[in-house]
Amino acid sequence: MFDKIDHIGIAVKDLEKAIRFYRDQLGLELKGIEEVEEQKVKVAFFPVKESNLELLESTDPSGPVSKFIEKRGEGFHHLSFRVSDLEGKLRQLKDQGIQLIDEKPRYGAGGAKIAFLNPKSTGGILIELCQH
Secondary structure (H helix, E strand, C coil), X not given: CCCEEXXXXXXXXXXXXXXXXXXXXXXXXXXXXXXXXXXXXXXXXXXXXXXXXXXXXXXXXXXXXXXXXXXXXXXXXXXXXXCCCHHHHHHHHHHCCCCECCCCCEECHHHCXXXXXXXXXXXXXCEEEEEC
């Protein structure tokens, strides 16, 4: 069904401050920082074995991460599963009655194709599917 947990997304107000915590206090290695204009975020990646932590800072007050932080505060934002056939998985989930935020993949960090499932269908968790 899913290849693996690709990453856990964490919404932060101040990316540099969050990087210092994960790198300097927890000892994780910063893999890189990338701005994803389409998603209105700046992203920092920390590999943890076969998965990653992904810190997300909004680059636009009207962006989805900024709105998320306004409503819920900083913290857990989404869980991402890696899949080998994103379009096929979206069709399958839609056929099963899962509400999709994205019916077609869009561009995400690291050159991945991504799509989100509506938390109304997932027990309140924003789930991202990604294909590298």
